[in-house]
Amino acid sequence: MPKTCPICDHDSLPIGPIVHENPTKVAGVPIDLSDSTFTMMRCSHCALQFKDPLISMDLLVECYSKSSTDQWEHSPSPRKRRFDDLAKCITTNASGKRILDVGCSNGALLDYLTSSSSSNDQWECFGLEPSEAAAATATERRVTILGALFDDLDTNNPEHRFDVIIAIDVLEHLVDPNAFMKQAANHLSPNGIFIALTGDTDAWGWRLQKQRYWYCNLPEHLVFYSRPTIEFLAQQLDLDLIGYTKMSHTRSKISRTVRDYVRNTIWGLSWRAKGFGIPPLRKMLDSNTPPGWLPNKDHMLFVLKATK
Numbered sequence: 001m002p003k004t005c006p007i008c009d010h011d012s013l014p015i016g017p018i019v020h021e022n023p024t025k026v027a028g029v030p031i032d033l034s035d036s037t038f039t040m041m042r043c044s045h046c047a048l049q050f051k052d053p054l055i056s057m058d059l060l061v062e063c064y065s066k067s068s069t070d071q072w073e074h075s076p077s078p079r080k081r082r083f084d085d086l087a088k089c090i091t092t093n094a095s096g097k098r099i100l101d102v103g104c105s106n107g108a109l110l111d112y113l114t115s116s117s118s119s120n121d122q123w124e125c126f127g128l129e130p131s132e133a134a135a136a137t138a139t140e141r142r143v144t145i146l147g148a149l150f151d152d153l154d155t156n157n158p159e160h161r162f163d164v165i166i167a168i169d170v171l172e173h174l175v176d177p178n179a180f181m182k183q184a185a186n187h188l189s190p191n192g193i194f195i196a197l198t199g200d201t202d203a204w205g206w207r208l209q210k211q212r213y214w215y216c217n218l219p220e221h222l223v224f225y226s227r228p229t230i231e232f233l234a235q236q237l238d239l240d241l242i243g244y245t246k247m248s249h250t251r252s253k254i255s256r257t258v259r260d261y262v263r264n265t266i267w268g269l270s271w272r273a274k275g276f277g278i279p280p281l282r283k284m285l286d287s288n289t290p291p292g293w294l295p296n297k298d299h300m301l302f303v304l305k306a307t308k
């Protein structure tokens with residue numbers, strides 16, 4: 001039976017087997033996946049890549065909710081985490097000041113947005129967050145926590161409409177991206193915008209290492225997008241794609257950028273060459289994860305706008 005795409009229902013083709021990091025953990029909480037093998041699939045219609053099988057959302061949410069608050073840095077470096085770029089994207093595209101951060105963690109980004117805005121430019125900050133520990137810190141930062149997930153909101157409640165909805169490092173965790181995006185669209189005010197940061201499978205490095213790329217090795221990363229997938233979703237939801245920027249998740253020093261580039265290029269070429277016919281090298285490449293590559297431009301920051 002061909003596996004159908006979780007977004008567009010078209011058939012998909014296998015790319016290859018996934019190797020998760022060992023021991024397997026989700027948000028720092030151990031998860032037992034020992035009985036399952038995972039294959040990366042690619043949809044022939046909307047280009048979504050996804051793991052087969054998908055890990056159940058209930059199991060993942062259980063891990064997120066058990067996660068301790070120190071899983072997230074309390075005060076991440078705004079420069080390193082590109083909060084300046086995210087805040088600029090929000091302020092230049094927003095048509096109002098009510099902002100909802102889905103998966104807001106400890107509220108560090110909203111805190112940065114508020115503190116970097118002028119006093120007559122104040123944001124009304126709301127958040128959804130499954131981790132109780134992180135949500136408690138966000139509340140101290142004057143973020144109004146409305147629940148854990150979109151399911152905790154009511155589309156008929158005008159208080160649950162927002163000028164800006166942001167989802168940073170969220171979309172890759174979804175079992176049902178359609179349902180999530182529909183909920184996001186339903187909670188936008190007229191002319192509201194949806195901003196997301198997630199991995200971009202079109203990135204160089206990702207295309208070299210395919211399903212073995214570092215971003216795919218985290219068990220909680222389930223679905224992987226590129227621009228055609230976002231365009232497909234936008235069209236389905238009557239939203240306009242008004243912004244699309246490729247960027248790295250983290251700003252790194254040039255020495256780290258060069259080091260990771262060299263290491264990962266060698267790893268990718270060796271893996272593609274099946275270890276150059278050397279059995280122990282091939283075995284090592286097939287069973288171990290590649291080096292991390294945080295400085296790579298492997299994310300996309302995109303903006304969707306409600307057209308009505």
Ligand SMILES: [Zn+2]
Nearest residue numbers: 005008043046
């Ligand atoms: Zn598809």
